[in-house]
Amino acid sequence: MIKFSKEQLKIPEMSRPVYLVTVGESEFRRAFPHKRTEELCVDAMQMAAELIDMSPAELKRYIHTCYYGHFADHFGDQLLGESVIHDRLGLDPLGNIGVKTGGATGGSTMWEAVKAVASGYSDCALALGWERMDEVPTDEGNHLISCAADKDWETPLGHIYTGYYAVMAQKYWQVFGKSEDSFRRTMAEIAVKNHGYACYNPFAQAPMKITVEDVLKSPVVAYPLRALDCCLMSVGASCCIVADEKTARKMTDKPLRIYVGAGSHTLRPADRRDMDIPLLPNETPSQYKDLGERFPGGDRYPGFTGFLAARMAAYYAYGMAGVTDPCEDLDMVELHDAFTISDIQTYEDIGIRPYGEGRDYVESGDCYHTNPNTGKPGRLPANLSGGLIGCMHAVGATGLMQISECALHIWNKHAEIHGDPKRWKAYGKKKPKDWQDLTVRNCKRTLAISHAGVGSHVTATILVDPDHLLKKSGKKKKKASSKRKGGKK
Amino acid sequence: MAVAKKKTTKKKNTAGKVVKRGTVKVVKDKYVPSGSFHVAIPNTPIFDEKGKLCGVTNPRDMTYMHSYGGEAPFFDALAKGVLLGTKCVNPDCEFKGSIYLPYRIHCPDCLSKMKKVTLTGLVKKTARVHTFMITERTGAFNTLKKPIKFINIEFDGVCTILMSYLSVGEPEIGMRVVPIFRTKNPTYTITDLSWVPLGTPKSKLPAGFTF
Numbered sequence: 001m002i003k004f005s006k007e008q009l010k011i012p013e014m015s016r017p018v019y020l021v022t023v024g025e026s027e028f029r030r031a032f033p034h035k036r037t038e039e040l041c042v043d044a045m046q047m048a049a050e051l052i053d054m055s056p057a058e059l060k061r062y063i064h065t066c067y068y069g070h071f072a073d074h075f076g077d078q079l080l081g082e083s084v085i086h087d088r089l090g091l092d093p094l095g096n097i098g099v100k101t102g103g104a105t106g107g108s109t110m111w112e113a114v115k116a117v118a119s120g121y122s123d124c125a126l127a128l129g130w131e132r133m134d135e136v137p138t139d140e141g142n143h144l145i146s147c148a149a150d151k152d153w154e155t156p157l158g159h160i161y162t163g164y165y166a167v168m169a170q171k172y173w174q175v176f177g178k179s180e181d182s183f184r185r186t187m188a189e190i191a192v193k194n195h196g197y198a199c200y201n202p203f204a205q206a207p208m209k210i211t212v213e214d215v216l217k218s219p220v221v222a223y224p225l226r227a228l229d230c231c232l233m234s235v236g237a238s239c240c241i242v243a244d245e246k247t248a249r250k251m252t253d254k255p256l257r258i259y260v261g262a263g264s265h266t267l268r269p270a271d272r273r274d275m276d277i278p279l280l281p282n283e284t285p286s287q288y289k290d291l292g293e294r295f296p297g298g299d300r301y302p303g304f305t306g307f308l309a310a311r312m313a314a315y316y317a318y319g320m321a322g323v324t325d326p327c328e329d330l331d332m333v334e335l336h337d338a339f340t341i342s343d344i345q346t347y348e349d350i351g352i353r354p355y356g357e358g359r360d361y362v363e364s365g366d367c368y369h370t371n372p373n374t375g376k377p378g379r380l381p382a383n384l385s386g387g388l389i390g391c392m393h394a395v396g397a398t399g400l401m402q403i404s405e406c407a408l409h410i411w412n413k414h415a416e417i418h419g420d421p422k423r424w425k426a427y428g429k430k431k432p433k434d435w436q437d438l439t440v441r442n443c444k445r446t447l448a449i450s451h452a453g454v455g456s457h458v459t460a461t462i463l464v465d466p467d468h469l470l471k472k473s474g475k476k477k478k479k480a481s482s483k484r485k486g487g488k489k
Numbered sequence: 490m491a492v493a494k495k496k497t498t499k500k501k502n503t504a505g506k507v508v509k510r511g512t513v514k515v516v517k518d519k520y521v522p523s524g525s526f527h528v529a530i531p532n533t534p535i536f537d538e539k540g541k542l543c544g545v546t547n548p549r550d551m552t553y554m555h556s557y558g559g560e561a562p563f564f565d566a567l568a569k570g571v572l573l574g575t576k577c578v579n580p581d582c583e584f585k586g587s588i589y590l591p592y593r594i595h596c597p598d599c600l601s602k603m604k605k606v607t608l609t610g611l612v613k614k615t616a617r618v619h620t621f622m623i624t625e626r627t628g629a630f631n632t633l634k635k636p637i638k639f640i641n642i643e644f645d646g647v648c649t650i651l652m653s654y655l656s657v658g659e660p661e662i663g664m665r666v667v668p669i670f671r672t673k674n675p676t677y678t679i680t681d682l683s684w685v686p687l688g689t690p691k692s693k694l695p696a697g698f699t700f
Contacts, residue, residue, distance in 0.1 A: 001597070003583070033535070033543040077547055142628030152560065153591050156678045157654055158637045159628030164652070167641050171620035174662055222624045270591050270641070273648045297662070304620050304641065304650070 002275035011319030012261060014118035019248035019255035020463060021124070021241045022059070023404035024048030027427045028205045028236035028392030031134035037081070038088035040237040041130055044397075045089060048239050051413065052252045060089075062243065062251060064122035066096035069109030069129030069396035073100075074144050076132050085128070102148050103338065104262075105129060106238065106399025107450025107459030111260040113242050123247040129396035130237035141233070148453055150268045162230070165454050166222035168269060169341045171304040173224050175297040176356050177341075184224060186359045187340040188215035191228045191389055193368060194337060198386025200436050202424045203401075205232050205392050207432075229340040231388035238400035240407075256410055257464040259320040263312025267456045269304055277301045278311055280351035281318060282325040287354060295356050307342075307455035310349035317447075317460035318351075322471025326352050327366070327380050329470060330462075331443040332409055334402035336451035337387040346449060350460065352380065369438045377441070384409075384438045399450030403461050406446035410465050414439040444468040513554050526552045559594040562605060567682050568675035570699060572612055572668055574647065575603035588647045608647070613667050615645040616684070621660035633680060634695075640684060642666060656695050657685040673697040 001008075024047035026040040042056075049059040068082035078084065082098035101108040106129040113127035133141055143159040154164055177183035192212055198204035210228065218228040242248075248255035266272055277288050292299025302308040314326075323329045333352075337343040347358035365371030366379040385391045385405040388398060408414040415437040417423070424431040444465040451458045464470065511524030530548035537543055557564055566573045574590035582599035588606060596603050622639045631637075638655040656669065665687040674697055675681045683698060691700065 033537065034541075077549065137629075139627070139629040142626070143630050144628075146628050150591075151555070152557065152564075153679050154652060156632070156680050157639065157652065158624065158633055159631045160624060160626055160637075161628075162626065163622055163624045163637065163639050166622040166624065167620045167639050167652070170622050171662070174620075221626065222622050268591065268652070270649050270652050271589075271593075271597070272650065273587075 002273050004278070009315075012316050014114075014320075015120060016118060016244055018114045018117045018242050018258050019245060019466070020258045020403070020407055021243050021248050021251045021255050022048045022052045023241070023400075023407050024051070024239045025203050025397075025401055025404050026237045027203050028232075028234045028394055028397075028401075030205060030233060030235070032235050033134070037076070037130055037132050037235075037237070038085055040235070041085050041089060041128060041239075044128065044237040044239045047417075048241055051417075054251075059241070059251075060091065062124040062247060063091065063126045063241070064094065064124050065113075065116050066091055066094055066126045066128065067099055067109045067113040067116070068096060069099050069105040069127065069400065071100045071102060071105040071131060071395040072133065072144060072148075074147070075135055075141065077135075085130070089128075091126070100396075101457035102452030103336065103393070103395055104399060104450040104452040104457040104459055105396040106401065106403075107260070107448065107461060108262065108399070108457060109396070110240055110242075110258075110400060110403060110450075110461055111262050111459050113240070114258055114260050117242050117244055120244075124241065124243040124251075126239060126241055127400060128237065128239040129398075129400045131394040131396045131398075132235050133233050133394070134235050153268060153270065161453065162222060162225075164269070165339070165342070166225060168304040168454060169222070169225055169339060171297075172341055172345055175295050175305060176358070178295075179224075183359055184216070185212050186362050187224070187229060187344065188212040189362055190337065190340040190343050190367075191215045194383050194387045194390040195228070196390070197369070197384050197438060198390030199432055200438055201386050201391055201418055202420075202427055202429060202431070203236075203392070204386045204390055205234050206390050207386070208390070225339055225341065229389075231338045231393040232391075234392035234394040236392055236394040236397050236401075238394075238397040238404055240400050240403050254411055255466070256407055257321075257466050257469060259317055259462045259464075260459055261313045261316030261318075261320060262457065262459045263309040263314075263316065264457050265302070265307065265309040265455050267454075269454050272302060272304070272308075274300050274303075277306075277355065278308075278315060280311070280315060281323070282351050283354065291356060298356060305345065306355065307345060307349045307451065307458060309455045309458035310346055310449060310451060310460075313449070313458040313460040314350040317462050320471075321445075321462040321464060322469070323445075323447075323462065326350060326447065330380060330445050330447050332381045332384065332406065332440045332446050334385060334405055334446070334448045335382055335387065336398070336402075336449050336458075337383055337389050338393070338451065340389070342451075343382075343387075346451070350447070350449060369440070381438075381440055384414075384440070399448065399459065399461070402448035402450065403463065406448050406461075406463050409440045409443040409446060410463060412439065412443075445470070511552070520554050522554070560592055563592040564677050564679075564681070567670055568672060568677060570609070570670040570672050571607060572609045572682070574606050574608040576606045577601065578604045589649055590644065590647050590651050591649060608644070609668070611646065612642075612644050616642050616666050616668065618655075618660050618662055618664045618666060619643040619650050620662060621655070623660070632676075640666065642684065653679070654683055655685065656683040656698065657689050657693050667700065669694055669698040669700055671697045672699045
């Protein structure tokens with residue numbers, strides 16, 4: 001589709017408000033030879049219960065339906081893996097269903113659970129996701145992942161999914177990055193940042209203190225992408241539990257309003273037709289008229305440089321939550337940094353920066369917890385968990401981990417969870433002596449982007465402190481508190 | 490009568506005995522496999538360095554029988570050196586006249602069945618590289634020579650951008666390319682279509698390929 005009807009552009013409405021009650025995560029690693037998947041899922045559920053001072057049995061009493069995000073069941077040679085987990089969690093005979101939308105599986109699972117509560121079908125729903133990518137040799141794993149591309153038109157070409165994405169990276173690199181060394185360094189800074197933030201996250205798989213030079217010297221995967229530009233391959237689980245207002249207030253004293261929007265675009269980038277750029281609330285029709293002049297080759301939209309699915313997910317979610325300018329209205333984001341360059345592309349798709357100017361989000365220092373240029377808090381910190389590059393990409397769990405991390409900031413529980421020496425010890429790790437508290441102070445609103453491969457599915461999940469809603473009953477509300485300016489302290 | 494053409498290949502089973510890979514035909518609208526399709530390999534235990542049991546291997550060796558359905562003419566034509574696309578000819582379609590390559594059966598807008606069009610001449614005249622990627626990394630079962638030079642190709646008058654691979658030279662954005670076809674021993678897969686820079690002599694083409 002390259003033209004939208006009014007009906008298709010309707011801002012989604014929910015029959016009743018939905019609240020995020022609690023969240024949980026397991027540890028994430030490349031492999032867990034000594035753990036079954038259900039053990040990781042139980043770890044996530046136990047954290048979710050502890051966070052609201054309940055026992056797992058007490059928490060389970062509230063759950064009415066279950067949504068399970070698990071993408072690649074062919075890795076485990078187990079169909080209906082969702083039923084295995086559901087049984088092991090002791091949630092029979094509740095209704096449950098599996099959700100799979102590639103890399104966006106976690107976000108899509110949240111989308112489904114939220115709708116179950118919004119509709120009134122359930123008062124409390126579980127969204128739990130996991131992935132297990134350690135049970136086949138790497139080259140067979142690459143083949144299995146490549147099965148997520150078109151099996152007739154793409155998979156036979158190398159059986160390597162990163163290759164199908166990498167052509168898009170190449171186009172963005174040449175057109176919008178203009179193949180500049182400075183752009184290449186900006187990409188590297190994202191890897192340095194995210195591996196660095198992972199050092200303070202006990203759940204994270206790849207904490208690393210590295211430099212831009214380390215990234216630039218790492219092996220080429222598909223030029224200009226190098227090994228340290230790429231996300232991790234992980235095993236682990238995450239969960240989020242949502243409820244209607246009455247149930248949520250019974251379960252916790254601080255539930256968060258949750259909105260999820262979803263978009264899609266062609267599985268094969270080949271099928272993308274040229275179209276007008278759909279605009280977000282902070283953009284104007286005239287601002288992209290000269291895009292092709294400023295960036296020769298950049299006039300085809302979304303071409304191979306933009307993710308229309310991300311734009312549509314943001315459009316719907318911003319409309320639902322009342323976000324008119326993400327940098328102004330949001331306090332932190334967890335983005336799908338599958339690759340450093342796709343992270344930059346996403347800044348543009350979701351309106352953090354206009355198309356063509358994504359790099360500025362990094363170069364301005366806005367994306368950092370503490371802006372390296374000013375020493376002041378970053379305007380809109382991104383991926384303080386370490387993201388997919390530093391923390392994990394256990395596909396079905398990723399989108400839920402992002403939402404979990406966002407919520408911990410609003411609840412002001414980030415330091416408590418991430419700084420607990422017992423948690424580090426339980427994972428066989430030592431809490432770093434220089435551990436930093438990356439809590440975003442006075443965090444009221446957050447965004448998590450969950451994204452599949454070359455952009456076939458994207459969800460945007462917005463969490464809002466209910467005392468700081470931007471919109472109530474479908475109408476834009478006067479902001480309860482203005483965005484913090486220049487300081488969180 | 491349709492026949493799923495499949496090369497017979499030889500494979501060793503665990504006893505070292507050479508077994509023939511089976512073939513498949515379609516008879517009276519049913520798949521008829523004949524010969525051997527999988528080799529049962531026993532599992533083996535996985536221990537850690539301390540000798541503790543962690544799990545077992547589960548070897549699998551399978552063959553899928555996959556229908557190209559309405560796209561079969563495209564893959565069949567490649568073996569004859571012809572590139573087919575499709576065109577929406579529904580007079581009521583808002584985007585009537587759009588030409589698609591990848592070949593798709595139905596118009597994405599009006600869902601009417603599209604008309605098959607031969608694009609070999611058009612692409613020879615206008616194909617150019619939209620973007621590209623060179624990679625040494627491949628997944629299991631890859632049959633292409635490494636490094637693979639992925640190219641995505643745009644054509645005048647075609648509303649999509651085809652993904653394929655370059656067999657000669659180094660890709661660049663904007664480069665003019667022409668198609669080549671594996672007309673000798675075709676595999677009937679998308680790998681039967683490749684591209685070379687405009688002006689490449691016939692002598693440089695990979696074995697089995699012709700213009």
